Amino acid sequence: xxxxxxxxxxxxxxxxxxxxxxxxxxxxxxxxxxxxxxxxxxxxxxxxxxxxxxxxxxxxxxxxxxxxxxxxxxxxxxxxxxxxxxxxxxxxxxxxxxxxxxxxxxxxxxxxxxxxxxxxxxxxxxxxxxxxxxxxxxxxxxxxxxxxxxxxxxxxxxxxxxxxxxxxxxxxxxxxxxxxxxxxxxxxxxxxxxxxxxxxxxxxxxxxxxxxxxxxxxxxxxxxxxxxxxxxxxxxxxxxxxxxxxxxxxxxxxxxxxxxxxxxxxxxxxxxxxxxxxxxxxxxxxxxxxxxxxxxxxxxxxxxxxxxxxxxxxxxxxxxxxxxxxxxxxxxxxxxxxxxxxxxxxxxxxxxxxxxxxxxxxxxxxxxxxxxxxxxxxxxxxxxxxxxxxxxxxxxxxxxxxxxxxxxxxxxxxxxxxxxxxxxxxxxxxxxxxxxxxxxxxxxxxxxxxxxxxxxxxxxxxxxxxxxxxxxxxxxxxxxxxxxxxxxxxxxxxxxxxxxxxxxxxxxxxxxxxxxxxxxxxxxxxxxxxxxxxxxxxxxxxxxxxxxxxxxxxxxxxxxxxxxxxxxxxxxxxxxxx
RNA sequence: GUGCCCAUAGCUCAAUCGGAUAGAGCAACGGCCUUCUAAGCCGUAGGUUGCAGGUUCGAUUCCUGCUGGGUGCGCCA
Numbered sequence: 308x309x310x311x312x313x314x315x316x317x318x319x320x321x322x323x324x325x326x327x328x329x330x331x332x333x334x335x336x337x338x339x340x341x342x343x344x345x346x347x348x349x350x351x352x353x354x355x356x357x358x359x360x361x362x363x364x365x366x367x368x369x370x371x372x373x374x375x376x377x378x379x380x381x382x383x384x385x386x387x388x389x390x391x392x393x394x395x396x397x398x399x400x401x402x403x404x405x406x407x408x409x410x411x412x413x414x415x416x417x418x419x420x421x422x423x424x425x426x427x428x429x430x431x432x433x434x435x436x437x438x439x440x441x442x443x444x445x446x447x448x449x450x451x452x453x454x455x456x457x458x459x460x461x462x463x464x465x466x467x468x469x470x471x472x473x474x475x476x477x478x479x480x481x482x483x484x485x486x487x488x489x490x491x492x493x494x495x496x497x498x499x500x501x502x503x504x505x506x507x508x509x510x511x512x513x514x515x516x517x518x519x520x521x522x523x524x525x526x527x528x529x530x531x532x533x534x535x536x537x538x539x540x541x542x543x544x545x546x547x548x549x550x551x552x553x554x555x556x557x558x559x560x561x562x563x564x565x566x567x568x569x570x571x572x573x574x575x576x577x578x579x580x581x582x583x584x585x586x587x588x589x590x591x592x593x594x595x596x597x598x599x600x601x602x603x604x605x606x607x608x609x610x611x612x613x614x615x616x617x618x619x620x621x622x623x624x625x626x627x628x629x630x631x632x633x634x635x636x637x638x639x640x641x642x643x644x645x646x647x648x649x650x651x652x653x654x655x656x657x658x659x660x661x662x663x664x665x666x667x668x669x670x671x672x673x674x675x676x677x678x679x680x681x682x683x684x685x686x687x688x689x690x691x692x693x694x695x696x697x698x699x700x701x702x703x704x705x706x707x708x709x710x711x712x713x714x715x716x717x718x719x720x721x722x723x724x725x726x727x728x729x730x731x732x733x734x735x736x737x738x739x740x741x742x743x744x745x746x747x748x749x750x751x752x753x754x755x756x757x758x759x760x761x762x763x764x765x766x767x768x769x770x771x772x773x774x775x776x777x778x779x780x781x782x783x784x785x786x787x788x789x790x791x792x793x794x795x796x797x798x799x800x801x802x803x804x805x806x807x808x809x810x811x812x813x814x815x816x817x818x819x820x821x822x823x824x825x826x827x828x829x830x831x832x833x834x835x836x837x838x839x840x841x842x843x844x845x846x847x848x849x850x851x852x853x854x855x856x857x858x859x860x861x862x863x864x865x866x867x868x869x870x871x872x873x874x875x876x877x878x879x880x881x882x883x884x885x
Numbered sequence: 886g887u888g889c890c891c892a893u894a895g896c897u898c899a900a901u902c903g904g905a906u907a908g909a910g911c912a913a914c915g916g917c918c919u920u921c922u923a924a925g926c927c928g929u930a931g932g933u934u935g936c937a938g939g940u941u942c943g944a945u946u947c948c949u950g951c952u953g954g955g956u957g958c959g960c961c962a
Contacts, residue, residue: 336901339908349904352942362942387942389905431962471962566962592960601887602958608888614960621962650889651957678890679955716924744898747890749955751897755911760924762910763898770924778921816901828899831909838925847921885924 309811310402311335314392317379318348321372325365327354344383344391345805348373352388362388396801400793402808406865408789412872414811416458424462424632425451427644428551428558431468432543432565433477433497436550436698438688439646442677445738445878446746447644448556449823450675453876457818462636465558466628467565469540471621475522476504478535479514494546497539522618526570540565550698554734555878569627573619576627577612583663591615595659600651610655625656626665633666640671642821647676647747675821678749680741688752705733708758718885728885732758735765735879742877743827763831765879768870771834774841775867776883778860781847787857787864794858799840806833807865810873823877830873837866 308316318333327350334350351369355362366384373382373390378398383391406413427447430436455461480500481492492500507514525532544563551558577593580586586593593613600608612623632638643653653674660666680688690696709732713725720728740757743764744750760766795801806829813829845851846859871881 332902334902334904336904339900339905343905347904349902352904353902356942386905468962473961589959594959600958603886605887609959611960616960618960620960624962647890648956654889676890683896685954712924718924748898749891753897756897759911764910766924767910770922774922774925781921820901824899825901828909835909839927841921842917842926845921884922 309815310808311812311815313378314346317373317376318350318369321369322350322354324372325351325368327351327358327365327369331357338391342391343385343389344393346392346394348390348392351384351390355388366390394805396795399801399804399808400795403793403804403861403865406807406810406868407793407861410868412807412810412865412869414457414814420459421639422460422462422637423454423640423642424464424636424638425454425642425644426464426466426628427451428556429466429468429565429645430543430547432540433473433494433501434543435494435498436547438680438696438698438701440698441701441737442680442741442746443644443646444551444554444556444558445741446675446677446823447642448558449738449742449877450642450644450821452557452878453814453817453823453826456872456876457814462632462638463558463562464628464632465563465565467540467544467563469536469543470566470570470624472518472522473501473505474525474536474539475518475520476508477501477539478521478525478532479518480504480507481535483514492542494542497542526618540567550702553702554698554738555880557878566621566624569624569631572627572631573623576623576630579665580612580659580663585659585662586612595662597655597658599658600655608655610659622652622656622659625652626659629656629660629672630665633670638670640673642673642675644675644677647678650674650676673821675746677746680752681749682752685751701737702733704754705737705758706730708754709733709736712758713885720884724882724884727880728882731769731880731882732766732885735769735874738877738879739765739768739827742823743831745824746822763827768830768834768874769879769881769885771837772867772870772874772881773883773885775837775863775870778846778863779867782860785856785860787860791857791861792854793861794854796855797840797844799836799843800859800862803833803836803840803862803866806836807862807869810869814876826873826876830870833866833869833873 314335315333318335319329322331322333323329331354332350333348334353335346335348338344338347348369351366352362355365363384363386366388370382370384370390373379373392378395380393380395382393385391425447428440428444430440451461451463477497477500480503504518508518521532525536544560548560577586580595585595587596589609592611592615594609594611596607596609598607602608610622611620612626613619629641632641645653657672682688688696706729709729712732713729718725718728736757740752741750756762757764758766760770793804795804809829813826817823817826840862844859846856846863874881
């Protein structure tokens with residue numbers, strides 16, 4: 308049981324004893340001020356209001372019951388009807404002991420694991436990955452790591468953009484006279500070819516016709532076209548995989564299941580919708596009209612699922628993907644880590660699926676939306692000349708900046724360690740800057756603040772971790788045994804304990820909300836309290852009481868483990884010295 | 886035209902289902918290295934939560950209207 312779950316069970320009993328019906332929530336939260344205790348119960352006020360009884364009298368009744376519980380030192384009713392809970396130190400130290408003995412900081416795997424499909428990253432084939440792929444990739448990967456750590460069956464789905472009209476253009480150009488067929492083009496070539504193909508497609512009608520006919524060939528699985536297409540996809544994904552490796556992203560080739568994979572399912576999707584009488588013929592296209600969405604003329608909005616020329620659209624593919632995930636992957640939950648601008652599109656897909664009874668009703672569909680990356684002026688983050696920034700260029704710059712920072716510090720690390728530190732700082736800074744902000748809003752990208760050692764940044768957390776490791780290196784002569792006890796004499800030691808014990812509740816919250824910034828805030832709170840502890844609670848001084856010394860070493864141990872696990876769930880690697 | 890999102894300290898961000906005196910960091914100012922990594926710590930100052938109403942014991946949070954910004958809306962994905 309987590310700390311919050313334990314308190315909740317106590318308060319639930321207290322509510323029962325005070326004749327409060329079960330339907331009223333306990334509303335337990337952290338207290339914001341020390342005089343208000345460790346945790347506070349706000350549910351008594353709400354219940355009193357609804358039951359029309361005196362709130363303070365009810366709060367006193369609940370508090371009286373809570374005060375008798377062995378794990379609670381005291382509970383006090385205050386003013387309108389707050390109840391402030393002070394936790395018993397004895398119980399705290401027992402909990403700490405559990406954390407100390409556990410390699411997972413006491414976090415148990417889910418007793419009834421869910422099968423969760425998570426759709427993230429989804430780069431476009433034939434183009435290099437760019438900054439706009441960063442948020443989906445980084446946030447999605449963190450959520451995937453967390454859900455796996457909590458014991459769920461996680462199925463990563465990289466829904467790559469590997470299908471559609473652009474491939475007709477590209478193949479048409481690759482085999483045209485100027486370019487010939489190139490055996491092993493590089494991805495940067497492909498991107499240039501793509502631009503050239505697009506230009507020609509718009510200007511040359513014969514070429515456009517040819518390209519369109521090639522799309523049909525491709526979609527009908529013509530072996531020659533499939534061969535060229537596969538090569539293009541392969542070249543692209545090899546390069547993307549290198550980016551994933553640099554970024555410490557857990558996606559592999561096995562997670563790739565792109566738009567093309569649903570090609571054969573698409574006619575079936577149309578048939579199913581026809582059968583349900585949801586499709587309408589409109590100017591030759593097959594359309595689903597949704598009453599609760601309006602178009603520009605304020606009429607029900609049509610979602611085109613098959614074009615007048617018979618071609619399918621991304622809505623069709625997304626419906627097929629939903630079908631596949633529900634029926635073939637047996638998902639109990641599907642998470643879409645997709646740009647906030649796709650909200651309406653996804654709502655439409657979910658609506659159509661619901662109307663058509665496409666998927667079991669109890670499947671949970673979640674859109675973990677995120678905002679855009681902006682520059683200092685509040686505009687979308689681009690190069691000076693207004694071009695899209697390539698992800699590989701962004702990572703290069705991060706490494707260059709980290710190298711310079713390390714050089715300024717006159718770090719005396721060996722070369723191999725130096726490279727590791729540069730990498731951890733560079734990648735950690737970029738990922739943490741993104742993950743530490745509430746994902747649903749836009750965020751301002753700033754090199755200097757993300758690479759700073761001050762404030763809520765990856766370097767600060769990494770530095771806190773190395774300080775602990777340094778203590779460990781210098782304390783090898785002290786043997787701590789499993790039977791050693793915690794002693795929480797200083798205020799900061801007790802405060803740190805409460806934070807450490809809260810870890811499991813934080814992870815549960817991040818799982819529930821799908822918001823990694825809650826984990827970041829927590830880790831920063833932990834790290835900054837550790838820094839205070841580090842300054843005010845010496846460990847290696849010779850005049851320290853041995854019992855106190857061991858207790859502090861054990862606190863360091865749990866702190867290090869918590870930081871390590873927490874950062875790992877964010878996809879950020881730690882280093883032992885820097 | 887219509888849908889969605891956002892507006893909090895000079896800047897970047899928090900704020901648990903409506904809870905107590907709205908919190909951090911940066912920047913500013915003042916302290917702390919013969920003592921475990923000062924890439925750090927301690928302190929001071931900084932707010933009419935865009936505006937106007939409403940709901941109630943209590944509103945940054947919920948409702949209505951307005952202002953400013955972003956973003957989406959039928960044959961691209």
